[in-house]
Amino acid sequence: MNVIELESERLKLKPLRLQHLSQNYVDWMNDVDVYKYLETGGNYTYKDLEQYLKEQEIKNILFWAIHLKSNNKHIGNIKIDPIDLELNSGEYGIMMGDKSEWGKGYAKEASLRIIEFCFEKINLSQITLGVIDRNKSAIRLYERLGFTIEKINKNSGVYQGEVCNSIRMIKKSNISKLILGTVQLGLNYGINNKYGKPTIEKAFEILHAAFDNGIRTLDTAEAYGSSQEIIGKFQKENPSKSFKIITKLAAQHSLKSKELSTHISNNSKILNTDKLYGYMFHNYQSFKDNTSFYNEVLLAKKSGLIEKSGISLYSNNEIEDIIENYSDFDFIQIPFNLFDNESKRKTILEKAKAVNIQVHTRSVFLQGLFFKGHNDLPEKLKPLKGYLEKLESIEKATGINTQTLALQYVLQKKYIDYVLIGVESVDQLMNNIEILNSEKNIPHEVIDAIQVSEEYLLNPTNWN
Missing domain, CATH: 3.40.630.30 (Gcn5-related N-acetyltransferase (GNAT))
Structure with a gap:
């Protein structure tokens, strides 16, 4: 060197x-x-x-x-x-x-x-x-x-x-806490998506830039369109740039008991990796409908097919159930952002950490909602207008733009292990990496005081 x-x-x-x-x-x-x-x-x-x-x-x-x-x-x-x-x-x-x-x-x-x-x-x-x-x-x-x-x-x-x-x-480094979400590589995704699904050439540019700048973990899912195939092709053509990969069991699947290990192996082949870094249940309800798979995914970990097991959750009640009854999961993935913030999540997340469950967060930009002007909201999201105006006032008072506020706010929480972000272009990725490397005095108490009463709107599945 x-x-x-x-x-x-x-x-x-x-x-x-x-x-x-x-x-x-x-x-x-x-x-x-x-x-x-x-x-x-x-x-x-x-x-x-x-x-x-x-x-x-x-x-x-x-x-x-x-x-x-x-x-x-x-x-x-x-x-x-x-x-x-x-x-x-x-x-x-x-x-x-x-x-x-x-x-x-x-x-x-x-x-x-x-x-x-x-x-x-x-x-x-x-x-x-x-x-x-x-x-x-x-x-x-x-x-x-x-x-x-x-x-x-x-x-x-x-x-x-x-x-x-x-x-x-x-x-x-802050970059070590970052997981690159890849739903945008396989689907036209996000309320503020300006580019649509990228070409495979553009997708490869994003993956090259991510690896070259220190990101080593990708998040994907069976339900993310062609995302897994794109990642697998990249891994095959770039063996010196091998990512750790987390993927998720599709919520709608037809697997029977004892078929999960073979299914996980097939995912590894598609992704061109010897072992998955993480395998997750896509959501709480699909897990509760298939709790027999809990022991199977733990067996897949024991046999070396995966390194960590996890589950994607939304509510604190769901997190509580996992902590109390399924604590052999290695990590949970939950929303955490300027609206879905510490005032709602800190106590339960610290409880998860206390039983050695890692905390991975997603929706740091709430699918791009934070960058949508408060006067440009769909009718269903207009109840959030006042909260977006509050973010604008914080930005003016601190001189810190909303993108930096959103990313640094989550990164600076010590009980959060990894932060998942998605990007639509290399420029967006590099902009986020620049924010990662900056030191900002984020007004945590002001942000934590934001109390969104319309909690159902913090879940993007309720936006349609």
């Missing part, structure tokens, strides 16, 4: 090369205060370091020397290695060698610049790291950088000859 020089306010980050060999660097590697939390260090020689730097240069990994802009002094190193292409993930490591420069915020400054580079330029979905629990100062730094604890491995680390706990931490 091509390692380029980067800059921050006070630092230059230069590709680590043999030219960085120095006695000072050797001294760092023999200073117990520097290496006590590193995997290597102590009894280092000039020749050892020379060989190490030659090896790193040959590997050409993402490895930078941290220099002060003021005097070009080399004060430490930072790297992202290895990179897991399947997970689109990189492993972070940092060493601040020059103790005279400790406590000045250089580690945080260098790390923020590297994180920005990884998420915005090379489109990593996540960055991971390992640290032992004794290294309190490093853990504080990582938490300030936005890393969260993913796993604590008991008695798996060693510090100064004593067994301790090792910690795995992770920082995800």
Whole structure:
């Protein structure tokens, strides 16, 4: 991978090369205060370091020397290695060698610049790291950088000859929370759809752009017209761009008991994937009409046909039933947006999270309704006019457009794991990705105060 020089306010980050060999660097590697939390260090020689730097240069990994802009002094190193292409993930490591420069915020400054580079330029979905629990100062730094604890491995680390706990931490980019919905690829879909169903060439352009910008998960369904076939053709023609795919059992089907596994396998063949990332029931009623399939889909997971099982829901009562009686589902997919908001959903979604059910949200733009002028509403949707006017007033007060409000509002909810969006063009996709990478102060309390009394209109199936 091509390692380029980067800059921050006070630092230059230069590709680590043999030219960085120095006695000072050797001294760092023999200073117990520097290496006590590193995997290597102590009894280092000039020749050892020379060989190490030659090896790193040959590997050409993402490895930078941290220099002060003021005097070009080399004060430490930072790297992202290895990179897991399947997970689109990189492993972070940092060493601040020059103790005279400790406590000045250089580690945080260098790390923020590297994180920005990884998420915005090379489109990593996540960055991971390992640290032992004794290294309190490093853990504080990582938490300030936005890393969260993913796993604590008991008695798996060693510090100064004593067994301790090792910690795995992770920082995800906003793009990693995004799932690309593909109903628009197979059907003419959405109240504000200006383009109609795209040609297969346009559909492929959208899928290429999604993958190239870090999106790794697609949502489709048997009922989405030709969507599954288009995705399968793309996967076959672009084997280096393999998506994780979630699909759904058609609500209207004629399957009999014991036929579901074969049906799932047929879906995988259509989608040209070895295993489905997720398989869902299309809605609550179709699931309740076929509850015998619950155990069959769990068996499909156990046998390796699918990685996760889920169900698409609408109401809080439906969510409650799943939590209480079908908690072996791995995820639920529910509407969540500026109108169908936290005031309606937070308590029940946190309850789902408490029993390890992931929360996937859809209808972030309410099928494009938020972009339809309040004076341009169909007769049936006119009761929503006042709420749309409220959104316009929030936009004017904050200077944040409705698209950004809608997407960032959902992304910033910590109890939401993934956010599903659909697009009709590459331009729309890239616009959404730009919003993902922006930092906006969303007025959550103002939005949460919006109480839509006509709740039936929050379900697009009631718009016809």
